[in-house]
Amino acid sequence: xxxxxxxxxxxxxxxxxxxxxxxxxxxxxxxxxxxxxxxxxxxxxxxxxxxxxxxxxxxxxxxxxxxxxxxxxxxxxxxxxxxxxxxxxxxxxxxxxxxxxxxxxxxxxxxxxxxxxxxxxxxxxxxxxxxxxxxxxxxxxxxxxxxxxxxxxxxxxxxxxxxxxxxxxxxxxxxxxxxxxxxxxxxxxxxxxxxxxxxxxxxxxxxxxxxxxxxxxxxxxxxxxxxxxxxxxxxxxxxxxxxxxxxxxxxxxxxxxxxxxxxxxxxxxxxxxxxxxxxxxxxxxxxxxxxxxxxxxxxxxxxxxxxxxxxxxxxxxxxxxxxxxxxxxxxxxxxxxxxxxxxxxxxxxxxxxxxxxxxxxxxxxxxxxxxxx
Amino acid sequence: xxxxxxxxxxxxxxxxxxxxxxxxxxxxxxxxxxxxxxxxxxxxxxxxxxxxxxxxxxxxxxxxxxxxxxxxxxxxxxxxxxxxxxxxxxxxxxxxxxxxxxxxxxxxxxxxxxxxxxxxxxxxxxxxxxxxxxxxxxxxxxxxxxxxxxxxxxxxxxxxxxxxxxxxxxxxxxxxxxxxxxxxxxxxxxxxxxxxxxxxxxxxxxxxxxxxxxxxxxxxxxxxxxxxxxxxxxxxxxxxxxxx
Numbered sequence: 001x002x003x004x005x006x007x008x009x010x011x012x013x014x015x016x017x018x019x020x021x022x023x024x025x026x027x028x029x030x031x032x033x034x035x036x037x038x039x040x041x042x043x044x045x046x047x048x049x050x051x052x053x054x055x056x057x058x059x060x061x062x063x064x065x066x067x068x069x070x071x072x073x074x075x076x077x078x079x080x081x082x083x084x085x086x087x088x089x090x091x092x093x094x095x096x097x098x099x100x101x102x103x104x105x106x107x108x109x110x111x112x113x114x115x116x117x118x119x120x121x122x123x124x125x126x127x128x129x130x131x132x133x134x135x136x137x138x139x140x141x142x143x144x145x146x147x148x149x150x151x152x153x154x155x156x157x158x159x160x161x162x163x164x165x166x167x168x169x170x171x172x173x174x175x176x177x178x179x180x181x182x183x184x185x186x187x188x189x190x191x192x193x194x195x196x197x198x199x200x201x202x203x204x205x206x207x208x209x210x211x212x213x214x215x216x217x218x219x220x221x222x223x224x225x226x227x228x229x230x231x232x233x234x235x236x237x238x239x240x241x242x243x244x245x246x247x248x249x250x251x252x253x254x255x256x257x258x259x260x261x262x263x264x265x266x267x268x269x270x271x272x273x274x275x276x277x278x279x280x281x282x283x284x285x286x287x288x289x290x291x292x293x294x295x296x297x298x299x300x301x302x303x304x305x306x307x308x309x310x311x312x313x314x315x316x317x318x319x320x321x322x323x324x325x326x327x328x329x330x331x332x333x334x335x336x337x338x339x340x341x342x343x344x345x346x347x348x349x350x351x352x353x354x355x356x357x358x359x360x361x362x363x364x365x366x367x368x369x370x371x372x373x
Numbered sequence: 374x375x376x377x378x379x380x381x382x383x384x385x386x387x388x389x390x391x392x393x394x395x396x397x398x399x400x401x402x403x404x405x406x407x408x409x410x411x412x413x414x415x416x417x418x419x420x421x422x423x424x425x426x427x428x429x430x431x432x433x434x435x436x437x438x439x440x441x442x443x444x445x446x447x448x449x450x451x452x453x454x455x456x457x458x459x460x461x462x463x464x465x466x467x468x469x470x471x472x473x474x475x476x477x478x479x480x481x482x483x484x485x486x487x488x489x490x491x492x493x494x495x496x497x498x499x500x501x502x503x504x505x506x507x508x509x510x511x512x513x514x515x516x517x518x519x520x521x522x523x524x525x526x527x528x529x530x531x532x533x534x535x536x537x538x539x540x541x542x543x544x545x546x547x548x549x550x551x552x553x554x555x556x557x558x559x560x561x562x563x564x565x566x567x568x569x570x571x572x573x574x575x576x577x578x579x580x581x582x583x584x585x586x587x588x589x590x591x592x593x594x595x596x597x598x599x600x601x602x603x604x605x606x607x608x609x610x611x612x613x614x615x616x617x
Contacts (some may be wrong), residue, residue: 006478010467017466211458216429216456218448219479372447373429 003219007227011201015140015231025235026242029189033243037182037251044130049073050094052082057105059146066138067098071133086119095121096131108146148184178251183334184307186243191327192299194236194270195294198229198277206281215371225366229274236270237263257337261344265333268354272326275361282368301327329354377404378437379531379562380425385434387420394420396585397434402578404530407553407563409573409593412582413613418566419459419535421582425564426456426533439530452480455524456533459539463520465509469500472508472523480527494522514545521552531562538569550575570606579605581612588612 016022032098049067055059066134069074076094079085088094099117107114122128206212214224242262247253277294284290303309304318305327311319322328329350336342380402387395395417402408412418423429425438427447436443439453463472470491477487496503498518508516517537524532534553538546550572557563565576573579573593580590589596589612593605600608 003479003481005477009478010464010471010475014466058427119484208465209458209462210464212428212460213456213462213476214459214479216426216451216454217476217479218451218481220448371428373423 004227004230006018007224008230011228011231015235024270025193026239029193029239030242030246031247033182033185033189034250035242036185037178043341044127044134046074047073047131047134048076048093048095049098050077050085050088050096051075051098051100052077052079052085054102055099055100055104059105059108060100060309062146063100063142064098065282066142070134070138082117082119089119089121096135098135099262124157179253179339180335181307182247182251182253183338184305184331186240186247186305187305187327187330187334188302189243190236190240190266191273192298193239193329194232194273194289195277195298197223198232198274199280199290199294200277200287202228202278202281203233203284203287207286221366221369221371225278225362225369229271232274232277233267233270236273237266237321240266256341258341258343261347262334262337265330265337265347265351265354268351268358269326269330269333272354274359275358275365278365279368282370301325305330305331307331323353326354326357378402379404379406379439380408380564381437382425383435385421385436386430387417387424388432390543393585395424395431398582398585398587399434400580400587400590402531402564404561404562405557407557407565407575407577407580409576410564410566411568411573411579411609412566412569416582417585418582422533422535422564422566426454427451452527455527455529457517457520457524457532457534457537459535461513461516461520463508463516463523466507468505468507469495469511469519470504470519472519473526476523477526482527490526491565494526496507498522514541514549517541517545517549518552521549525556526531526562529561531604532556534563534565536566536568538567538572569603570609571603573609581609582602583613 053064058304064075068075073096077088079088079097079175082097084097085094085097085099089097097117097119099119101115101117103224104114104116116139120128120130120135144257202211205214244255244259244262248255276297280290280293282295304311304314304322304325306322307327311322311328314322333342333347333350336347340346378401380400382401383399384397386393387396396420396614410418410422419453420429424431425436425443427438427443428546431444438450441447441449441453443450453513464475467475472513473491473494474487477490478484482490491504493500500515500519503511504612505516511519517525521532521534538549541549546569552573553563555567565572576588576593578592579596580587581596582588589599590607591599593608596608597603597605598610602608
C-alpha cells in the first residue's frame with residue numbers, strides 16, 4: 001500500500017509541476033465546454049429566404065408576410081423568375097425559394113387545390129429537413145386561416161375540420177438544445193482528458209527511460225498500475241465537478257437526479273477509459289503513436305455515441321457496434337440522471353455493462369504490461 | 374557455483390529473430406569484485422546486462438544473480454541489485470530529494486529510513502544547496518553521481534552500471550570511480566560497462582565482448598601480457614580488429 005502511495009505522490013507532483021500541462025488539463029476543456037455548448041446546436045435559424053410571386057394578390061402577399069414574421073426566416077429578396085432565384089441559390093445567397101404560382105388566390109377561392117413550389121438547398125441534409133418542417137408549419141397555419149376566412153367568405157356553412165396535435169416535451173420542456181448537449185459534451189471532455197493523459201503518461205516514461213528504471217525495481221505490476229492510474233481518476237472527477245458547476249451556473253442545466261449516482265457511475269466509467277489508455281501505452285513506443293491510436297478510438301466513440309446522431313437511426317450493424325462504446329453509455333447515463341432523475345434501477349444495465357468493460361479492459365491492460373521483454 | 378559468486382552465467386543467449394545479440398556467454402563474478410564488461414557499440418553488452426537484471430528474458434541459458442535465478446526469480450533478483458542505465462534514469466522534473474523519496478519508497482524503505490539516507494547522501498555528495506532544485510537543472514556529472522547514489526539507496530549486493538561516465542568530464546569521472554571503489558570496499562559487487570579504456574584499467578577483471586561473444590576475460594594485467602601490449606586500449610583494438 002505504501003508503495004502505491006509513493007507513486008501517487010510522485011505523479012501529482014509531476015502533474016502540478018508541469019506549468020504547460022496544467023492549463024491544458026483544466027482550462028482548455030472548460031473553454032471547450034462553453035464554446036461547444038453554445039455552438040453545437042441542431043436549431044436552424046437565420047434561414048435565407050427568397051420568393052417568386054407569380055400571383056401578386058393579397059393572399060400571396062399574406063403568405064410571404066407569414067415568413068417575414070417568423071423568427072427562423074430572413075426574407076432576403078424577391079425574384080421575378082424561378083430561374084434567377086435558382087442562380088442566387090447557386091451563389092449561396094439563398095437557402096430556400098418559395099414559388100407562388102399564378103392564379104394561386106383564384107384557385108383557393110374556387111376551393112381548388114393549389115400547389116406551392118419550395119426549393120431547399122440540401123447540401124446540409126439535416127438542416128434541409130428541419131427547414132422543410134418549418135416551411136410546412138407556416139404553410140399549414142396559413143392554409144388553416146385561409147380556409148376559415150374563405151369559407152366564411154363563401155358562406156358555404158361548412159366549417160373545415162382540423163385535427164391538431166399539441167406536443168408536450170418531457171424532461172426538456174423548452175426544447176433547449178443546451179440542456180440536451182451540455183451533459184454529452186461534459187462526457188466528451190472527461191473522456192478525452194483521462195484517455196489522453198493516461199495513454200500518454202506511461203509511454204512518456206518509456207521514452208525518457210525512467211520506465212526501465214521502474215522495471216528494475218521489485219515493484220509489483222498492480223502497485224505500479226494503480227499508482228499510475230489513480231491520479232487520473234481524481235483528475236477526471238475534478239473535471240466533472242467543475243463541469244457540473246459550470247453547467248448549473250452558466251447554462252442553468254437542471255440536475256434532477258442524484259449526484260452520488262453520477263459520481264459512482266463516473267468512477268466506473270473512468271476506470272474503463274484509464275484501462276484503455278494503459279492498454280494503448282503498452283503497445284506503443286512513442287507518445288506520437290499513442291496519441292494517434294487514442295484519437296482513432298476517440299473519433300469513432302464520439303461519432304457513434306448517440307451524442308450527435310441518434311443511435312436508433314443508425315444501420316443495424318452500427319447499432320450493434322455502439323453496444324461496445326463506453327461513451328454511449330456515459331452519455332445515456334448522464335442525460336438520464338441529470339435530466340430525468342433516473343435512479344440506480346433505471347441505469348442498471350448501463351452500470352453493469354460498464355463494470356464488465358472496466359474489468360475486462362483493466363485485466364487486459366495489466367496482462368499486457370510486461371516488466372520483462 | 375562457489376558461495377562467493379554473486380553472478381554466475383552459463384551459456385546465456387539472446388536472439389532477436391535471426392539476429393543473435395548475445396551468443397552463448399558464460400562467466401562468473403565474485404563478491405566485492407569490480408567487473409568491467411567491455412565491448413564495441415552493438416557488441417551485445419547492454420542486452421546481456423538487461424538479462425542479468427531481469428528485464429529481458431534469455432532465449433537460452435541460465436544466469437544466477439545474488440543467489441537467485443533470473444528466469445524463475447527475477448523479482449528476488451531485483452530486490453538485491455541496483456541499476457543505473459545508459460540513459461539518465463532519474464526524473465528531471467522532480468528535485469533531488471523527491472527522487473530519493475520516490476525510489477526509496479518503491480523499494481519499500483520506511484520513511485524514517487528514507488529521511489536518514491537522503492540526509493547522509495546529501496552530506497556525502499555535498500549537495501546541501503541543490504537538494505531542492507530540479508534534477509533537470511543539474512550538470513550531467515552531478516546527475517550521474519546522484520543517480521549512482523539513488524541506485525545504492527536500498528543497499529543492493531550488486532550494482533549494474535551501464536556506461537555511467539559517458540559524456541562526463543575527467544575530474545567527475547575520477548570522483549565517480551572513487552565512489553565505485555568505496556562501495557566495492559564495502560563488499561558491493563560492481564558490474565560496469567564502459568568505453569573508456571583507462572577505466573578498464575581500474576577493474577579487477579575485464580571481459581571483452583565482440584559480436585555477441587566474450588572473446589577475452591582476465592585481469593587487465595594478464596590481458597596486456599597475453600596480447601603483448603602495454604595498455605587496455607591496445608588490447609581492445611587488437612581484439613576487435615582480429616575478429617573483423
